[in-house]
Amino acid sequence: GAGVSQSPSNKVTEKGKDVELRCDPISGHTALYWYRQSLGQGLEFLIYFQGNSAPDKSGLPSDRFSAERTGGSVSTLTIQRTQQEDSAVYLCASSLADGGGTQYFGPGTRLLVL
Amino acid sequence: GENVEQHPSTLSVQEGDSAVIKCTYSDSASNYFPWYKQELGKGPQLIIDIRSNVGEKKDQRIAVTLNKTAKHFSLHITETQPEDSAVYFCAATIKAAGNKLTFGGGTRVLVKP
Numbered sequence: 001g002a003g004v005s006q007s008p009s010n011k012v013t014e015k016g017k018d019v020e021l022r023c024d025p026i027s028g029h030t031a032l033y034w035y036r037q038s039l040g041q042g043l044e045f046l047i048y049f050q051g052n053s054a055p056d057k058s059g060l061p062s063d064r065f066s067a068e069r070t071g072g073s074v075s076t077l078t079i080q081r082t083q084q085e086d087s088a089v090y091l092c093a094s095s096l097a098d099g100g101g102t103q104y105f106g107p108g109t110r111l112l113v114l
Numbered sequence: 115g116e117n118v119e120q121h122p123s124t125l126s127v128q129e130g131d132s133a134v135i136k137c138t139y140s141d142s143a144s145n146y147f148p149w150y151k152q153e154l155g156k157g158p159q160l161i162i163d164i165r166s167n168v169g170e171k172k173d174q175r176i177a178v179t180l181n182k183t184a185k186h187f188s189l190h191i192t193e194t195q196p197e198d199s200a201v202y203f204c205a206a207t208i209k210a211a212g213n214k215l216t217f218g219g220g221t222r223v224l225v226k227p
């Protein structure tokens with residue numbers, strides 16, 4: 001079946017604008033994660049959704065970042081008033097609820113804030 | 115929180131030789147250790163993983179070993195091929211903490227033909 005998909009694949013925006021990044025997880029996966037990867041760096045956890053539970057937002061770097069997951073499937077990561085330091089690749093992953101940790105990643109959205 | 119250190123940051127090997135990447139973790143409650151391969155412009159792809167109840171796992175040319183006492187785990191690639199060139203990430207997670215992965219900083223592997 002289809003893997004995790006993300007859109008857009010690339011996004012260029014001006015400092016101060018808001019952006020929305022979309023993630024479509026693998027069908028049937030109830031857990032969804034967002035990570036941020038700065039150039040040449042590792043991956044930084046941002047937020048985690050599991051079923052109908054309250055999301056774990058412990059990795060969000062500031063209140064400009066928020067995410068929602070509608071209907072337990074598609075998720076949107078929103079960055080308000082973007083800053084140049086927000087430039088990075090934003091990766092989404094999904095897993096089965098009791099998958100024991102196996103996460104499958106999408107291709108990412110490359111965000112550039114000018 | 116969990117902290118994962120990965121070494122080396124870059125690794126250059128001759129085709130056919132072996133490559134070894136090592137990671138250490140800080141939280142003794144960590145129980146799942148995946149390895150991901152990331153090619154340029156793509157998302158990370160899981161290549162092998164190991165859980166805390168085993169010490170070694172092998173899949174063709176790739177193997178992972180885990181030392182729970184020392185809190186380190188390693189990726190071994192034998193008979194390296196040019197297509198093995200990529201960035202490799204180790205990660206550790208605590209299932210009780212929602213399976214959030216904490217990643218190492220990555221190792222850029224270059225296999226020279």
